[in-house]
Amino acid sequence: MEETIVDINLKDKEEYVINMGPQHPSTHGVLRFETCLQGEKVKWIVPHCGYIHRGIEKMSEKLTYPQMIHLTDRMDYLSAHINNEAVALCVEKAMEVEVSDRVKYIRTILAELTRIASHQLWWSAFGMDLGALTTFFYGLRDREKILDIFEETTGSRLTQSYITPGGLMHDVHPNFQKKVKEFCKYFRTKLPEYDELLTGNVIFRERTIGIGYMSKEDAIDFGVTGPSGRGSGFHCDIRKIEPYSAYPKVNFNEITFTEGDTYHRYLVRIKEMWESLSIIEQLVDNIPQGPIMLELKAIKAPKGDFYQRVETARGELGVYIVSDGAPQPARIHFRTPNFSNLFIINKISAGHKIADLVAISGSLDLVIPDIDR
Amino acid sequence: MALLKTFKDIGNYFREIAEGVASLIRGMKVTGRYFVKPSEIVTQKYPENRAELKMFDNFKGELVLLHNDKNQHRCDACYSCERKCPNGSIEVISSRVTGPDGRTKRVLDKYVYHLDSCTFCGLCVEACDQDALAFSQEFEHAVFDKSTLIKVLNHPGSTAEPKEEEHKETKE
Ligand code: SF4
Ligand code: SF4
Numbered sequence: 001m002e003e004t005i006v007d008i009n010l011k012d013k014e015e016y017v018i019n020m021g022p023q024h025p026s027t028h029g030v031l032r033f034e035t036c037l038q039g040e041k042v043k044w045i046v047p048h049c050g051y052i053h054r055g056i057e058k059m060s061e062k063l064t065y066p067q068m069i070h071l072t073d074r075m076d077y078l079s080a081h082i083n084n085e086a087v088a089l090c091v092e093k094a095m096e097v098e099v100s101d102r103v104k105y106i107r108t109i110l111a112e113l114t115r116i117a118s119h120q121l122w123w124s125a126f127g128m129d130l131g132a133l134t135t136f137f138y139g140l141r142d143r144e145k146i147l148d149i150f151e152e153t154t155g156s157r158l159t160q161s162y163i164t165p166g167g168l169m170h171d172v173h174p175n176f177q178k179k180v181k182e183f184c185k186y187f188r189t190k191l192p193e194y195d196e197l198l199t200g201n202v203i204f205r206e207r208t209i210g211i212g213y214m215s216k217e218d219a220i221d222f223g224v225t226g227p228s229g230r231g232s233g234f235h236c237d238i239r240k241i242e243p244y245s246a247y248p249k250v251n252f253n254e255i256t257f258t259e260g261d262t263y264h265r266y267l268v269r270i271k272e273m274w275e276s277l278s279i280i281e282q283l284v285d286n287i288p289q290g291p292i293m294l295e296l297k298a299i300k301a302p303k304g305d306f307y308q309r310v311e312t313a314r315g316e317l318g319v320y321i322v323s324d325g326a327p328q329p330a331r332i333h334f335r336t337p338n339f340s341n342l343f344i345i346n347k348i349s350a351g352h353k354i355a356d357l358v359a360i361s362g363s364l365d366l367v368i369p370d371i372d373r
Numbered sequence: 374m375a376l377l378k379t380f381k382d383i384g385n386y387f388r389e390i391a392e393g394v395a396s397l398i399r400g401m402k403v404t405g406r407y408f409v410k411p412s413e414i415v416t417q418k419y420p421e422n423r424a425e426l427k428m429f430d431n432f433k434g435e436l437v438l439l440h441n442d443k444n445q446h447r448c449d450a451c452y453s454c455e456r457k458c459p460n461g462s463i464e465v466i467s468s469r470v471t472g473p474d475g476r477t478k479r480v481l482d483k484y485v486y487h488l489d490s491c492t493f494c495g496l497c498v499e500a501c502d503q504d505a506l507a508f509s510q511e512f513e514h515a516v517f518d519k520s521t522l523i524k525v526l527n528h529p530g531s532t533a534e535p536k537e538e539e540h541k542e543t544k545e
Contacts, residue, residue: 067457070496071459074492152431155432155493196402200399
């Protein structure tokens with residue numbers, strides 16, 4: 001008995017490796033951080049992924065392009081519409097067809113609503129990770145309004161499978177425009193609450209300002225995109241670099257900060273919600289008339305390889321299709337944002353306390369099924 | 374000089390405390406506002422409100438084969454939906470029957486639907502030319518026995534809706 005106690009005391013001064021996850025409430029999915037600690041300080045982290053690998057890329061090879069749409073919902077489930085759109089755009093690019101303006105407008109509005117909903121959920125969960133349970137209820141209250149809009153039009157709340165190569169599955173619900181406008185008005189009054197509740201909160205600020213610094217060079221080296229990259233001053237917004245759908249027609253700012261800490265990654269997302277609201281408001285009143293689905297004989301990509309990238313709520317999603325002319329892809333690859341964003345974690349959390357690791361991984365906004373696919 | 378700096382530090386120290394407390398109070402004001410205004414509460418009491426709870430018309434609950442009041446469905450066993458389903462959740466079992474007019478046609482024997490592997494993508498409903506399929510608003514899918522999720526969608530004793538009747542209906 002006595003011996004054991006002595007052993008532990010001796011070990012105190014040495015490194016100590018613990019596993020955070022694969023089932024840990026703050027990793028929001030099955031991901032394991034192998035964490036080496038020295039006292040309370042993190043020395044290094046090795047992320048282990050693969051716990052929720054479903055082989056979506058391989059499965060897609062057996063499915064036609066419209067059929068594989070429902071699998072992309074299940075990669076980054078918080079950006080389901082945007083994932084659908086990425087595949088649809090890539091196939092349309094391969095077939096050299098262009099959808100009507102109506103479809104483009106609706107796709108863009110849905111994508112921006114998705115972005116807001118995703119940031120709302122992230123804000124809720126991020127607050128909760130740091131001990132502010134209140135935020136969870138406030139964020140989900142507002143997200144519910146968006147999910148209602150989705151549900152009314154597409155029939156599903158999370159995995160909509162609505163945007164398909166050639167257009168949309170069916171037209172939007174007659175209430176769509178009215179509901180979206182109502183939501184914008186509503187959310188403009190609620191978004192300041194987010195700042196009052198969390199952004200200004202002294203405990204929150206103490207736990208995030210100056211924590212988890214990521215330099216612009218690191219962001220570029222590791223391929224960290226989306227709000228996490230933009231918090232470090234990396235201009236990586238695909239909506240600006242390579243505008244697709246209706247983005248060339250709208251005015252919005254790319255939010256960037258140069259500070260690169262957890263707090264500024266947080267601020268990027270809060271500010272992006274304002275920008276998304278303004279994008280939606282610019283589009284929702286002028287949705288033109290037009291066909292919802294292109295008249296295509298068959299949906300198949302010609303021989304060759306095609307690449308299309310879009311900006312999801314978490315960063316750059318690239319879809320790479322290699323086709324041999326069949327209705328199914330010969331090979332499809334997804335360059336998912338979370339996979340690249342994950343591996344910076346060792347660099348930015350080394351030297352911080354283990355409690356800060358939760359804040360840092362929260363600020364990267366990881367969705368685990370997107371990492372493993 | 375050093376004394377002045379110390380005073381400044383002490384001042385900053387107290388200012389930070391005051392600002393911190395003020396930020397907490399600002400947050401409490403938001404939560405307090407809802408505390409005294411119960412009319413803005415949005416949560417619902419489920420399952421107590423099951424009677425009033427209504428899904429949207431488009432809601433994709435589970436697949437149903439539509440039947441009219443004469444227990445007739447419109448499926449002519451064309452296998453379109455089975456081929457379109459990415460998960461193999463639909464099995465159409467049919468047989469060839471020779472009618473009184475001497476023509477053979479396919480009739481549906483059994484429409485098997487695997488709710489357990491369906492991902493509610495909606496491709497089957499889209500694929501059906503006969504508008505024979507739809508989604509119901511049913512959302513309480515939890516069961517104790519997995520095998521109950523394999524369903525036969527054509528009602529017992531149902532028949533195919535005669536084509537002539539359908540044409541008449543669409544004309545009207
Ligand atoms: S909704 Fe999709 S997965 Fe479900 S049965 Fe229809 S085609 Fe198959
Ligand atoms: S339900 Fe419709 S698509 Fe499926 S077999 Fe019957 S008629 Fe064909």
